[in-house]
Amino acid sequence: MLQISYLRDNGEEAVAGLKKRGINAEQNIKDILNLDQQRRQAQNDLDQCLAEANKISKTIGGLFKEGKRSEADVLKERSAELKEQTKDLQAQEEQLRHALDELLVQLPNVPFHLVPAGKSAEDNEEIARVGEIKDLGENAKPHWEIAEEKKLIRFDLGVKITGAGFPVYQGKGARLQRALINFFLEENRNAGYEEYQPPLFVNEASAYGTGQLPDKEGQMYYMPEDNLYAIPTAEVPITNIFRDEILELEELPLKATAYSACFRREAGSYGKDVRGLNRLHQFDKVEIVCLSLPEKSFDILEEMVEHVAGLLKKLELPYRILRLCGGDMGFTSAMTYDFEVWSAAQKRWLEVSSVSNFQTFQTNRMKIRYRGEDKKIHLAHSLNGSALALPRIVAALLENHQEGGEVHLPEALQSFTGFKTI
């Protein structure tokens, strides 16, 4: 959620920025500032009322001690009046605050100046393309065929025991999953990320903290008996570890990584998008999360992008990096880079990582702060990215590295799998 102080000082900048998302927020922000003004006035009135009431209470206390009952009784009457007033003012302030909050949470993050304007994926800006796109000819098999032939992934068994979108990995398929998780975690750890193993379910406060609620309510699996949500990404528990914390300067930048299973309902998806490993309800992902000084966060973002690019290079997969346009960016992001790997048989790009800087959008809600050089408390910036999401990486590995009925694993992976070919 945007900081009200930011909107007070930079309302026009926010309006201009949000246009890049295709949103005209002018009236909205006007309303917000208006409500903010009213709210502060109400708060002020309330405070004064309370101040007087406090003073009277103290005076009454003194009078009682001196035994001046009658004088105290007079003041009690005034106090009763104030109490009525306080009630009204309190209700008023609360009502204004809720109205303000409601508008505020509906406003997405303001895109960074580098973010191109645009409506959809077509307006994204390709900023790098790395690796050779090989023409595998007519015989190239899509990953689901390879996975089925070699009994790596059993979609049928997943359907049997759970449902569509919950595949069973078997044999070398299962070992490949385990190897990839280890490979990513090791790479991340070597790059300075501390490893965590978080809970897979989170409470409501956590889901709000990272912005899954109220924006993506229907995308999460929910367990009403316990009021818990299955995490759609490790970003949620990992970032929430630092909720309500004040970090010391030495702790920044804080770099964390975690493997987790991720759960997404993916309501409304269909067709080729959900074929094979393209889109699942449960999948594995290794995530990286950073908390940084505001002035450093875009450097950190570039650093994270470099790191993810390094992983894809080691996997010898052709990929491209996109800078998402305003309209394609997530609600909470100020700037996002997507990584897409080439799917040699499907002949299309598959998103495998999304690296974003949220600036204070998440930390404002979560109250993740740091004590600055000036000894004052400021909001930190938060960032995260996938490093990496497994299913589409597996798809790309199988498709791109197939040759003569075999799949040759990249060298970097071989020590983790314990086998070179599938």
Place this chain on the structure above:
RNA sequence: GGAGAGAUGGCAGAGUGGUCGAAUGCGGUAGUCUUGAAAACUAUUGAGGGUCACACCUCCGGGGGUUCGAAUCCCUCUCUCUCCGCCA
């Protein structure tokens, strides 16, 4: 699942219905001393709102109530811990 205990500042831990945003200790920060460090001593040290800055207001798990006045009394919810049961 059953029974009991508890929830106070970074941590530990006091707190009689009024001057308690809260003793004390530890920790943190700054200083004195020291060649340097340790120790000792001194000072300082919660967060949010508000203000140019003060003032002022809010917060002792959450919500509600009693009272002129609540960390303190009452109700309720949540959570944590201990014991028992079950169990990877």
